Amino acid sequence: MTTDKMNKISQLIVVGLLLINNKVHALDKISGYKLLNKAVTQYQKAEWDITVQAEFKNPYLQEEITLDMLLISPSGKKLILPCYYEVGESGASATWKARFMPQELGTYSYRFELKKQGGTAAFSRGGVFSSASGPAKAKGMLHHHDNWTFKFDNGTPFRGIGENLCWESRAEDDSKFFKELHEKEQYNYEYMLPSLVKHGGNYFRTWICSWNLPLDWKSGINSRRYSNSDEYFNPDAIKKMDRLISLSDSLGIYMMLTLGEGTHDARHGRYSVSTPQFFVDAQAKAQYRNRLRFIVARWGYSASVGAWEFFNEIDNVQFRNAANPIPAADIVQWHGEMSTYLKQLDPYRHLITTSISHRDLEGLNSLKNIDFNQKHIYKNNRALPANILKYSNDFRKPYVIGEYGYEYDWSKNFNLFAEEMDSDFKRGMWYGLFSPTPILPLSWWWEFFDDRGTDRYIARISAISDQMLAAGKGSFDIVKAKSTLPEVEVYSVKCGASTFVYVYNPKKESKKPVIELNWSAAVPKSLKVFDCESGKYNDGRAVTGDGKLKITDIELAPNTDKVIIF
Numbered sequence: 001m002t003t004d005k006m007n008k009i010s011q012l013i014v015v016g017l018l019l020i021n022n023k024v025h026a027l028d029k030i031s032g033y034k035l036l037n038k039a040v041t042q043y044q045k046a047e048w049d050i051t052v053q054a055e056f057k058n059p060y061l062q063e064e065i066t067l068d069m070l071l072i073s074p075s076g077k078k079l080i081l082p083c084y085y086e087v088g089e090s091g092a093s094a095t096w097k098a099r100f101m102p103q104e105l106g107t108y109s110y111r112f113e114l115k116k117q118g119g120t121a122a123f124s125r126g127g128v129f130s131s132a133s134g135p136a137k138a139k140g141m142l143h144h145h146d147n148w149t150f151k152f153d154n155g156t157p158f159r160g161i162g163e164n165l166c167w168e169s170r171a172e173d174d175s176k177f178f179k180e181l182h183e184k185e186q187y188n189y190e191y192m193l194p195s196l197v198k199h200g201g202n203y204f205r206t207w208i209c210s211w212n213l214p215l216d217w218k219s220g221i222n223s224r225r226y227s228n229s230d231e232y233f234n235p236d237a238i239k240k241m242d243r244l245i246s247l248s249d250s251l252g253i254y255m256m257l258t259l260g261e262g263t264h265d266a267r268h269g270r271y272s273v274s275t276p277q278f279f280v281d282a283q284a285k286a287q288y289r290n291r292l293r294f295i296v297a298r299w300g301y302s303a304s305v306g307a308w309e310f311f312n313e314i315d316n317v318q319f320r321n322a323a324n325p326i327p328a329a330d331i332v333q334w335h336g337e338m339s340t341y342l343k344q345l346d347p348y349r350h351l352i353t354t355s356i357s358h359r360d361l362e363g364l365n366s367l368k369n370i371d372f373n374q375k376h377i378y379k380n381n382r383a384l385p386a387n388i389l390k391y392s393n394d395f396r397k398p399y400v401i402g403e404y405g406y407e408y409d410w411s412k413n414f415n416l417f418a419e420e421m422d423s424d425f426k427r428g429m430w431y432g433l434f435s436p437t438p439i440l441p442l443s444w445w446w447e448f449f450d451d452r453g454t455d456r457y458i459a460r461i462s463a464i465s466d467q468m469l470a471a472g473k474g475s476f477d478i479v480k481a482k483s484t485l486p487e488v489e490v491y492s493v494k495c496g497a498s499t500f501v502y503v504y505n506p507k508k509e510s511k512k513p514v515i516e517l518n519w520s521a522a523v524p525k526s527l528k529v530f531d532c533e534s535g536k537y538n539d540g541r542a543v544t545g546d547g548k549l550k551i552t553d554i555e556l557a558p559n560t561d562k563v564i565i566f
Contacts, residue, residue: 028054028121030067030112031093035127041134042105043153045249045301048098050083050112054121059085059094060232062293063286066115069098074106074131079347083112084297099301101348102131103140103153137252141348142306144371147392147399147436148476149469150306150351157474160203160254160306160439161429161462163455164403165192165446167212170222177413181447188225189244192446197251199455200462203306205256205402205442206244213237213244216262216291233294245302254306256353256402256439261311262291273311274320276327279334289341296346307351308342309402310335313376315359328361339369355402365395372438376403381428381441382506385491388435401441404428414448421445422454423559427504429461430532430561433468434491434502436476440465460535464500464563471498483513488556490515501564505556512555515564519549524566529554532561540564 031051040046048069056065069081081100088094102108108131112124140153149157168189173182196204208215211222215237219228226236248255261273271277271284278284299305311317314335318326339352351371354364358375365373373391377383384401391399406424407414414421425443432440440461449455468476472495481492481501488511492501505511527540542551551564 027091028114028116030114030122030124033098033112033124033127035129040102040129040131041138042102042131043138043140043303044101044134046100046102046129048100049086050096050098050124052088052094052096052114053092054090054094054114054116056090058232060294061290063290064117066293067096067098068113068115069100069110070113071100071108071110073102073108074104077104081347082293082297082300082345084294097298099298101141101301101303103348105131105133107131139303141303142254142351143349144351144398145438145474147397148438149474150398150438151474152303157469158202158254158438159433159465159469161458161465162196162201162203162205162253162440163443163446163449163458164206165189165196165204166207166258167209168192168223168225169447170211171224172222174410176411177415178410178448181451184447187447187450189247192450193247193251193253195450196455196458197253199457200459201253201455202462203254203256203439203442205258205309207258207312208237208260208262209258210263213241215241215295218263238298241299245299245304248304249302254304256307256309256442257305258309258312258355259292259295261317262288273317274326276330279326279330285334285337288338292338292342293345296342300346300348300350305350307353307371308346310338310352310354312355313357314354314364315356315361318359318361329363332361332363332367335364335370336367339367343369353400365391365397370397372398372400374400374402377401377441378403378405378408378444381406381424381431384428384431384441385435388432388437392436398436398438400437400439401428401432403444404441405444408444414445418452421448422452425449425454426457426460426532427561429458430502430504431491433461433465434493434500436478460532463535464530464565467498467565468493468495468500472496479517481515481517483515485511485513487511488513492517499566501551502561503554503556503564504561506559508558510555510557512553515551515554517549517551518547519544520547523549527551527564527566530563530565532563540566542566 031053033048033050036047059065067083069083071079083096083098086095086097107128109128111126114122139156142150145151149159151157169183169187173179175182210217214221214226214234217234229235335354342352353372353374355374381404388399406421428441477494479492479494481490483490487507489504523542523544527542528537529540530537541553542549
């Protein structure tokens with residue numbers, strides 16, 4: 001028998017097995033596809049329309065039907081990109097979409113695979129496209145680097161500086177003193193994100209929930225921006241998420257997207273997250289995996305997604321029913337399963353996290369596919385550095401303070417202690433800048449700080465952070481430094497050839513400390529003192545002796561701080 005005949009027989013056997021084992025129907029086929037971009041560039045979205053003819057009841061359930069884009073990158077990597085259903089009827093021509101961001105330069109080959117009930121139903125013809133160099137500002141996706149920084153695909157180091165912007169204004173806010181402020185229409189992404197970027201920020205945290213980006217909610221939405229809908233995913237929420245991603249991409253800002261639990265409907269495997277079934281029921285897990293698949297397929301291409309966060313304060317979820325808390329082991333097991341699934345599903349391998357309020361769940365901080373851990377700290381910002389250092393050392397992965405603030409109780413009138421609120425806002429970021437964390441602590445109460453103009457201060461932090469990154473190209477080493485006055489706080493890091501020392505006077509009286517560091521070289525040729533409040537630089541003075549560098553003439557007014565750079 002000739003080789004050609006053997007190959008033809010093998011092909012017929014494969015087709016026969018597909019027909020028998022995977023229940024392929026003659027109607028299930030990929031009719032064609034079209035690349036919508038005139039040109040494809042590295043680190044930019046490329047988009048395809050794919051025409052599929054197949055029978056389905058619900059195109060969002062992967063146990064029923066899926067479409068994947070199978071790619072081979074220029075370096076030979078095999079990638080599987082989930083595609084998503086856009087429009088069309090079962091049995092007729094339906095449009096699906098693929099959104100892909102090439103991370104490599106060169107020629108990609110690809111084809112599409114249609115699956116029914118988990119088995120291959122059809123392949124498309126093969127295609128190729130070439131990825132050319134894109135805009136210089138495009139750097140690709142954020143990935144783990146070390147406890148101090150993340151890094152982009154192109155190797156550029158990154159530290160996140162910003163705040164929580166967890167939702168746009170609600171229709172009905174429950175704040176006793178700030179209801180009018182919180183309901184202002186101006187607090188939308190189109191205002192908040194450009195404002196944050198203008199003030200020097202590059203990172204924010206935002207939620208999918210019942211009143212913001214309500215992807216799974218059909219009713220009970222506390223926002224005039226969305227309409228009730230019987231669709232599987234809320235169309236208004238999808239459109240808003242599209243706009244948010246596009247806006248973030250255009251501004252070069254990155255988000256921690258808190259995915260939340262989605263709505264609950266036990267008939268469709270959507271148990272309330274406050275019930276034990278959510279974390280153990282097979283149907284509920286399948287529903288959540290389908291949710292993750294749609295989110296990755298539609299928005300995973302975007303570099304502006306700096307991290308997927310499963311839950312806000314999962315320990316508070318655990319104890320919603322204080323008399324019968326959800327077993328921690330079930331919650332940790334769920335996070336292990338879902339983080340592993342999400343890492344496999346997402347071809348870009350975005351960073352993955354979850355958060356606690358203040359109670360650790362045994363095993364949660366050690367999960368392999370949770371890229372960084374985080375907690376929220378209120379009313380104790382001086383604990384930020386110690387917590388960051390302890391957890392990053394204990395679990396050997398980055399630690400982030402996802403929320404902090406002087407006060408967490410929204411029933412209080414913050415105007416009565418506004419200066420303390422402002423001071424806490426500023427200090428939290430400085431503590432983070434001099435601690436081993438890739439995302440500086442993210443403040444809460446964004447409307448309050450915007451209304452007071454406090455968030456303009458972020459530019460001060462950003463100015464020093466930029467110098468640190470430029471000097472060390474992403475390297476940070478803690479340097480021992482102390483003040484001759486023990487009440488004055490001192491934190492110091494070395495970035496390349498430059499050393500940065502943060503000094504803060506928390507007292508109500510002025511202080512004139514001498515700052516000491518171990519030193520065996522000559523007096524630095526250049527020594528600048530940055531006034532954190534004014535943003536101005538002055539020349540500093542130092543002397544050497546006894547193996548120490550002593551920085552003198554540092555005068556700190558009450559509750560003020562400075563950064564010494566040499």
